[in-house]
Amino acid sequence: MQNTIAVRRKQRKLSQADLAALTAVTRQTINAIENDKYDPSLSLAFKLATVLETTVDKLFNQGEDHQ
Amino acid sequence: MQNTIAVRRKQRKLSQADLAALTAVTRQTINAIENDKYDPSLSLAFKLATVLETTVDKLFNQGEDHQ
């Protein structure tokens, strides 16, 4: 599964650490997700969409990708 | 996290087993999700939205709920 988190995060001039704090996870989690190491949980996906002012459906590209 | 999977599934006259087959998970998984035992993975959430011809954002109610 692909996502546009890094792009949208940079548009808002947030660091991975900032975004991590805003979504209540660790920096490593944000890093792993941005780099397609694994997909976030559904609840984290919603938090990310909220903070990045978009929707889950727009934030993720439903392609089989992963690994 | 709440969802409207059961309602939408019934509208299409599908059993939990049917929906499980269509999304390639077990019947128990669908049952657990419909009854808010746990949230699906993001990828399963997308499969469910696709099969039920809706979006992830419409299918789930971003309330803290869960247990």
Place this chain on the structure above:
DNA sequence: AAATTAAGTAAAACATGTTTGACATTACTT
């Protein structure tokens, strides 16, 4: 150029999601 901030990475532990197999209960069908 040195200092600081940001990003990448890794292993172990822990938490949550999914399967398997099995059995119980409820709702339909005949």
Place this chain on the structure above:
DNA sequence: AAGTAATGTCAAACATGTTTTACTTAATTT
């Protein structure tokens, strides 16, 4: 009323997501 389909549930095993701690490299600032 008996038979069948659908749903609920449980425990153990397994897979994936997240944290913690720690170290490295890249980028930015002073």
